[in-house]
Amino acid sequence: TQLLEQSPQFLSIQEGENLTVYCNSSSVFSSLQWYRQEPGEGPVLLVTVVTGGEVKKLKRLTFQFGDARKDSSLHITAAQPGDTGLYLCAGAFGDYKLSFGAGTTVTVRA
Amino acid sequence: EPEVTQTPSHQVTQMGQEVILRCVPISNHLYFYWYRQILGQKVEFLVSFYNNEISEKSEIFDDQFSVERPDGSNFTLKIRSTKLEDSAMYFCASSGQGPIYGYTFGSGTRLTVV
Numbered sequence: 001t002q003l004l005e006q007s008p009q010f011l012s013i014q015e016g017e018n019l020t021v022y023c024n025s026s027s028v029f030s031s032l033q034w035y036r037q038e039p040g041e042g043p044v045l046l047v048t049v050v051t052g053g054e055v056k057k058l059k060r061l062t063f064q065f066g067d068a069r070k071d072s073s074l075h076i077t078a079a080q081p082g083d084t085g086l087y088l089c090a091g092a093f094g095d096y097k098l099s100f101g102a103g104t105t106v107t108v109r110a
Numbered sequence: 111e112p113e114v115t116q117t118p119s120h121q122v123t124q125m126g127q128e129v130i131l132r133c134v135p136i137s138n139h140l141y142f143y144w145y146r147q148i149l150g151q152k153v154e155f156l157v158s159f160y161n162n163e164i165s166e167k168s169e170i171f172d173d174q175f176s177v178e179r180p181d182g183s184n185f186t187l188k189i190r191s192t193k194l195e196d197s198a199m200y201f202c203a204s205s206g207q208g209p210i211y212g213y214t215f216g217s218g219t220r221l222t223v224v
Contacts, residue, residue: 031210042114042201042215043153050210088153092209096158096166097143103152 003027004091006101014109016078021104023089024071030092032065032072037086037103079108112136116202116216123192123223131187131219133202141205142185143213144177146170146198153201159185160208192223 005024013019023032031050035043047056049065049072056063060083062075076083086105090098115134123129135142144156157167159177176188185204189196199220203213 031212033212035215037153040199040218040220042203042218043213045212045214048210048212090153094166095208096141096160097155098209098213099155100145100153 004089004099004101006089006104008104009102010105010107012107012109013079015080019076019079019106021074021087021089021106022071023073023091023101025091026070027091027093028069030094032069033090033092033098034063034072034074035088035090035100037088039086043088043090043100076106079106081108081110084108112214114202114204114214114216116200116219118219119217120220121222123221125194125223126191129189129192129221131189131200131202131221133185133187133216134183135185135202135204136206136214137183139204139206139214141165141208142179143203143205144187145201145203145215147201147218148198156187156200189221192221194223197221197223 007022033048034046037043047063052067052069054065060077064073086103088103089101117132142159145153147153155168157171158165174190178186199218201218202216205213
């Protein structure tokens with residue numbers, strides 16, 4: 001079983017501050033995805049990164065894939081209360097499944 | 111936006127009873143999955159299904175579990191004899207190109223075994 005470690009587990013910041021969430025593994029991913037999950041709902045795909053060193057931006061969210069394809073980060077600039085939620089990274093290691101990290105709970109205080 | 115639809119949203123069942131969880135994946139998707147999430151824990155892989163057969167399954171997916179795609183649109187997960195520890199949110203997901211480009215998840219079925 002491939003393990004993905006997410007850090008930190010919890011993050012609480014003030015509106016307007018920046019935050020970064022990390023996802024690491026000892027295994028090489030075929031791709032790395034970030035999802036956001038609201039309570040009682042299924043995960044919703046935010047982005048997929050495939051190429052080592054790849055950087056993708058989605059409004060105030062910046063996603064980076066490590067050169068060796070073993071780690072990734074999610075950076076939120078000028079966080080807003082609407083960014084509050086559980087952020088999950090998920091790695092594709094083979095042809096048929098994703099393995100998920102335990103998640104980072106982000107709370108943005110107004 | 112195409113959706114993955116799961117029914118029921120909640121299911122309460124007695125220990126030892128059989129349950130069937132239903133999913134309607136996105137119509138042109140080819141890869142189908144079941145995941146579960148025990149309260150407060152991570153999302154865990156159960157099984158993947160492609161080309162009308164199981165392509166991979168986890169150690170959680172034992173003989174008590176089975177999946178079917180009976181009519182080309184529905185995708186079901188059956189638990190034959192439920193245990194208390196089967197209580198969890200069960201998520202169905204589908205993908206057009208496999209795991210590399212991401213999944214669309216349904217909203218889940220909350221299964222409570224009493």
